[in-house]
Amino acid sequence: MSLYQVQKFLYNLNRDEKLQSIFHEDKYSVLSSYDLSAEEYSALDDGDIGLLYVLGVNGQILMHYAAYLHIEWFDYLQLMRDGVDKHGSVRAGIYAMAGDGVELTSAYALGDSGEPA
């Protein structure tokens, strides 16, 4: 599981037009410099929005990637829903943190937002 690496790649891609054109020409040369599992690699190779959502990619990163892939808005939302239907609920990252009584994991524990005692 290397969600950090998946998101790092998408973060770099989203904000760098030069990297976008290199990735467009040769996905392997770009993806091979990230430490990805086979599942993560194929999700990025295929532009599989549903699986990337389930793997835990933050929507602020995934949304921009979907725009780069020219996926229409309602299709983007449906692809995430289809991903959950196919692969199960989100496995890691911010959406796996605190919803519906799921306990926070220490790695992603939220900061205390209250006034100090």
Add this chain to the structure above:
Amino acid sequence: MSLVYVGILSHAPGITGRAHLATNELVRDQFYDCLRRQAEEIKQSSAEVLIVIAAEHFANFFMDNMPAYCMGVGEKHSGPIEDSEWLKIDKTSIPGSPVVAHKILKSVMQSVDLAYSEEWQCDHGIMVPLHFLTPNYDMPVIPCNINCQGPPLTPLSRVWQFGQALRQACDEQDEKIAIVGTGGISHWPATPDSGKINEEWDREFLSHLMQQNKEKLLSYVDEEIYRDAGQGGFEIRTLIAAAAAAGGQGELQFYSAELPIFAVGCTVANFDVST
């Protein structure tokens, strides 16, 4: 007094990018009118520089090096990072205000550790507000982001201190300065729950914000925000900072949960800065 205006507004990408998909055109256009009125208010204030307190959404920083607060102090900024066709905002260059920014940075750092960057890329979080507030990109802008995405997040008590420090820093300057805070209230952006809005939660929060109810504002807890207001609710930090900078009562000029295609309760407000 050199702080001449403080306001808040929404910044969701749908506000520009999905305008054509809004079914409630009447409410959409009322919202746009209010945003244009905010632009007019800023102009009337004679502000020479606009500080935008926004939420970092991975346009500038990632989890390899994520500042809690960061100010763009460069001569110019670029944006949007997103596909311009998708956001319906052309890629452009935005003038910065490096001299004023450095003075404010130095002052704020006396009480809050504010990072800085000479390279700043704007995403929808700043581009959507600027599209309405300075559509010709002819006003110097100092962007200032708060990390609202990659926990742990800065505590709300520090957000308040940051707003107050920004106020003091602005008051020390000769230049006339406007501040806008831009963030969502309850929303579940870019997820399958996009379009969900907790209107009751939003209205309660906005009521505390307009009344400068510091105790209530600082009593929000991230776990509860996540449950009731979604991950997007973490962005209340930008709004609380703006209120703290203003110091005076707010006036809610627009709120509507009737534009779910924009994926946020659409909000425009201003604050009294005279106190």
